[in-house]
Amino acid sequence: MKAFIFDLNGTMVNDMPYHAKAWTRLLNEELHAGFSEDQIKANIYGKNPEVLARLFGEGKFSHDEAEKYSNDKEEQYRLEYKGHMELLPGLKEFLEDAYQAGIPMAIGSAAITANIDFVLDNLNIRHYFKAIVSADDVTHSKPDPETFIKPAKMMGVAPEDCVVFEDVPKGAEAAKNAGMRACILTTTHDPEDFEDRENILGFAADFNDLKIKQLIQT
Template sequence: MQQLTFKPKAFLFDLNGTMINDMEYHTMAWHSIMNDDLGADLSYDSVKKEMYGKNHEVLERVFGKDKFSAEEIERLSIDKEKRYQAGYFPHLALIDGLDHFLERAKQANILMAIGSAAIPFNIDFVVDGLNIRHYLDAIVSADDVKISKPDAETFIKASQLLNINPKDCVVFEDAPKGVESAGHAGMKCIVLTTTHTIEEFDDYPNVLDFITDYNAPILNTLF
């Protein structure tokens, strides 16, 4: 891990597994679609490994690029998101301590953005459901980029919207592919250990630290 040697001017947050602890519900929704609807006979762990990128990329990794038409992909994606939202809604909540962290950052004039592979339908579900839109200065969704994580585009675009140099941003992520994306963008990263083990991040030199929630003392050094 690296030492924090600067005071960041912006915080960039992944959404799922980073601001909310919901990845289990995404995996369950995809597991249902792939097995019950599409007859794939995949284990839960096999589906979990594919939980990154845009919905069409998930389907293409599992079933191949020519399996579904654009219309079928759109229908499956919408169905998946409806199942996810129905399952997660009773549990919708920010990760512990994040509400105070967002307020503290706002008071410190640190800009904040979401950089996520989620579609606007899901981002709005979270942001408006938890009433946190007023903390955010920009949102980059799956619809705003050509290439999703681990490409750098998501976080580069977020920094551009904030008019902040990438080196002055700290990214919060929960997934190796997201940390890789931040690294490609030239950004340091703090990892939430909600969905992956610390050992899965051994190959990423841009990791500053690992936290279980936003009450971690290390976060005090960011201000």
């Protein structure tokens, strides 16, 4: 493998419950929408304005309203998560081993830049990554391949030489659309949720899994 590209939420840090909690507070307490837990979990992917449009329909909120609600949600997420922040088990060691092996690494995430900075700087892991692509850097969200194609280009690596680490079906689909293989962390979805497994190398609970560790040597 010549390069690794990591999704952030649910892949490097298991923070999706905190995102869900922040979304629930916005949607049901502030906007009084009354969505179920399953509805929220199924729809909180991609850019925040896309989530709002997906749940409420296009045109429900003005651009300024969508931005305000998006920012409110992210502030709540950071407030809730800061005291609980940690990498998935084994990831710090995996990053260090890959770094020492000279494997370039990048982040390709639907998170906004502020949230990526929030995680990287609080956990002191920014130095491991040669490229960072956030929701602010792309026109189209996953499953469009742009989020993964961009960091590959920034690292100077061909798509077929990249392995993507993801946790959701849309992310695995984006990797496939980019011509990349994917390794799935089962923090938020079970293996049976991934119907198309053509490009999936395997599933793992965390980065202590031997299948993931072996990627550095192959």
